Amino acid sequence: MRIATFNVNGIRAAQRRGFEQWLRERDPDVVAVQEMRSRAATIPPGVFGPYHLAYDEGVLAGRNGVAVLTRHAPAAVRTWSGTAMLRASGETHTHTVELDPAPLARGLREFADQGRYIEVDLADAPITVASLYLPKGGLPAHLQKPGRMREAPDGGARYERKMRFLDGFARQLTRSRRDARARGRELLLMGDLNIAHTRHDVRNWRRSNQVEGYLPEEREWFGSILSPRTLVDVVRDRCPDTDGPYSWWSWLGQSFADDTGWRIDYHLATPRLARAAVAAGTDREPAADLRMSDHAPVVVDYEL
Template identity: 35%
Template sequence: MPRIISANLNGIRSAHKKGFFNWMATQDADFVCVQELKAQEADMTEEFLAPHGYHGHFHYAEKKGYSGTGVYSRIKPDAARIGFGSAEFDAEGRYTRCDVGNLTVISVYCPSGSSSPERQEAKFRFMDVFLPHLQQLKAEGREVVICGDWNIAHKEIDLKNWKSNQKNSGFLPEEREWMTRVFDELGLVDVHRGIDQRPEQYTWWSNRGQAWAKNVGWRIDYHVATPGIAAKAHAVSIYKEERFSDHAPLIIDYAL
């Protein structure tokens, strides 16, 4: 019964100080996908590389203190792949893949476009190259779970203040339409929404104002999966009892 967790750490060192790895030890997870390491290989201690006996694989950004992804696997993967073949975005450390048997688990950190128009253009470029890659993944015929911070709230239910955010990065019509294509054209599944259709299931809160206290959040962290394994998902939760970063871990249990 695999348990797969996705967690944007907003800095692996910061999350460690806030107790992330202690919490991880209690979760009995088979895979833990992490994003936004904000660390280089030289910064990674043994506790970060192989906590509690997990096998860690990581994709570091070339730019210091920026981006980065990783997958912790309880079983040693048959294969691990760093990057998805885009020179621009592989330099930013956005993709780590691990294969165990017929299951592929991927940690992805899609770009944010909120800091500048230039970064929004980069986000659109990422979307242009990542969609065909998702198509290729599906064509492999494996069961795939792509976990991570997609930096897009798909529908109105997925953020508190959707009306005032329609012209903001993360809820632009083009971004939402792209997510719809991932699900409707490619046939991949938003696993969380397949189990839980309730509103206010947010995974990220701005550090500005009282966003966390008032639950003014966004659902931008997903498990996106092939239909076979998506159909085996039976429990989902967002862990909010402790705060390791501005995101909350998304936990989904699959019956295999």
Template identity: 35%
Template structure:
């Protein structure tokens, strides 16, 4: 079983100080996609290039202490791609793709960190620009290769994906436009859709158990007042290989929980 984990770290230095290394060493995923590293290459050197025996590949933000994504893997990729095109977002370190191509197949794993619009209208508009840019990129990718995108999407797609859905319909992360973007991406009958939300394929009705993020305000984590913001989005052929899912809530490494899905897949 190929174990693929995704986790928003909310800072790699913070997450590792809270026991991340020991957890990864015990769980032994084949790959872990991380978001919000909040570090630059110089900060990583000699400290975080490896994680529990896995080698990391990263896309750093130009701004210090901001964003950044990576993939730690036990397998040697055939190619590493950082960024997906738009200068505005590539400067923010939001996309890294590892390719594991062979003569018989084209396969990618992607770690992505979608913008949040919760700080105000300016960032919400940036989020819409990001969604508008990454959708055609994913469709082009889907036309030529199989892939799994793991990451903090910053969208709760359905009412069952967050605790207080009624009160959040005008808040970033659950806005109608954001949810419509996700619906379009997952529409099996649309030529510009067809991606699969792998967790929902395995757990179509889960509510309280599905949350991966909790606000730091109040007692959100203790009371499990959460959102499902972290996803595995896969092409259909790879989604059909998914067998197991787990959202780990036994130890808090950040304001997100790691989500691991097991695939019958060999790199």
């Protein structure tokens, strides 16, 4: 079973840059999508080909939005908002449906309607697949230096918001993993986590210790959710002690050409599923002008 995760950075822009061709040629069985950045009514017709779509667009116009594409209609769908758009291949409706609301861990309520998390139970495999778009965050107040930041100083507000998310999500992830196990399923969490876990996950790691996404407390949190008994970083497990493969490069300068990237898009799987991975990597385009997004798809083949 081929499973991919892809932050498309806007599905309409990604379509113009070749998303449909990638989807046809790579032929994944499941795709977790982040940053759709589209209202249901403005998703390009036919962009997802023969796939079923489960989509939580959130309430922030032009931002966020997470989805899971599957070959077969999902056996179940859960979102933090309690609503989602469920659409089969060839359907054109744009209405959402009410779902059984997923119980939320303490601290996640403020994020529930932002279109950051959706999970589905696959109909053709005993797997629960989740698509996550974790907040980018910012710098703590003591690291903010006016004139040396692309964004205006905010007193650490974005940093504190991300840390609240991480705190609540760790509890939520434990609940989702245990619930999946109770249903006889493996859990596969995929998406843009906006954290590079180790020095192998960011090219300029020595200069990044005071950059959001590679702060020591963010990397410590990431390590806390991984273990041989809970969740495994599948790509790193398949590619130990190597730099990358990176999945995000800035649009600016020569970052892509020089492979000055970050690995922030992940497959995190329960151990049994992780052991079933037989191939893993990043679909990095051969040239900058062929990029579909500032991210590249991360694709893993699982022998189920």
